[in-house]
Amino acid sequence: MSVNGRSRLALVAAGVGGTAVAGFGFAFGRDIYKKTRKNAELIAVLAAAVFCPFIGGRGLVRGHDRGIFGTIFVTLLGSLLLIVAGFCAAALLMFMVLLFVNHGNADSPLPLALFGGFMVTATIAGIGVVVGVCQRPRRLKAIAVAKFNERFLKENGFRETDGDDITHYDAYDQSLRFLEAHPDRLVFMAVGRRGKRAFIDLDQDGRMVSYSGVK
Incomplete structure (x- = not known):
């Protein structure tokens, strides 16, 4: 990745x-x-x-x-x-x-x-x-x-993988799969936790400003 x-x-x-x-x-x-x-x-x-x-x-x-x-x-x-x-x-x-x-x-x-x-x-x-x-x-x-x-x-403990099912791990070792990008956020699926999502919010220039954690 x-x-x-x-x-x-x-x-x-x-x-x-x-x-x-x-x-x-x-x-x-x-x-x-x-x-x-x-x-x-x-x-x-x-x-x-x-x-x-x-x-x-x-x-x-x-x-x-x-x-x-x-x-x-x-x-x-x-x-x-x-x-x-x-x-x-x-x-x-x-x-x-x-x-x-x-x-x-x-x-x-x-x-x-x-x-x-x-x-x-x-x-x-x-x-x-x-x-x-x-x-x-x-x-x-x-x-x-x-x-x-x-x-x-790096500061928020994100790690990327080379896999397709699991594309990232967050600072809490929660496995994530990147789903899609929107102008204001990146959307992840929490692998192994049905229906749960995680988000990275973006500003108008595409800078990452916050991580929501799994919701």
């Missing part, structure tokens, strides 16, 4: 949600298709050119619950590597397009491809940064609430 070492219950109460993954399609000309061994390879390069800079730019600023090493190697270096990968993909696509348009008759298109790839990558990464800045306050608030809830559970 934990996620990356964190209490799943604390995250549920804090309202930390998942992310949605979107897909897309694109139609390419027959001549460009012939310049690639597989259509899937070209789609992968295009996806890298679009998504890597966006995710990298967003990841730099959106806020994370990481230690110093995670911040350095994942938030900073990882995000920058994604942006660089996106630039390489964008420059490659620009190079292929310029070769196709000029039919190989013009001077080397490499400088123009690099410049175009840089501009595309900078634009997409900039969009990612803007999205990350917009997401940052809500994410940081949710992270702070989850940490607060971790302390609440």
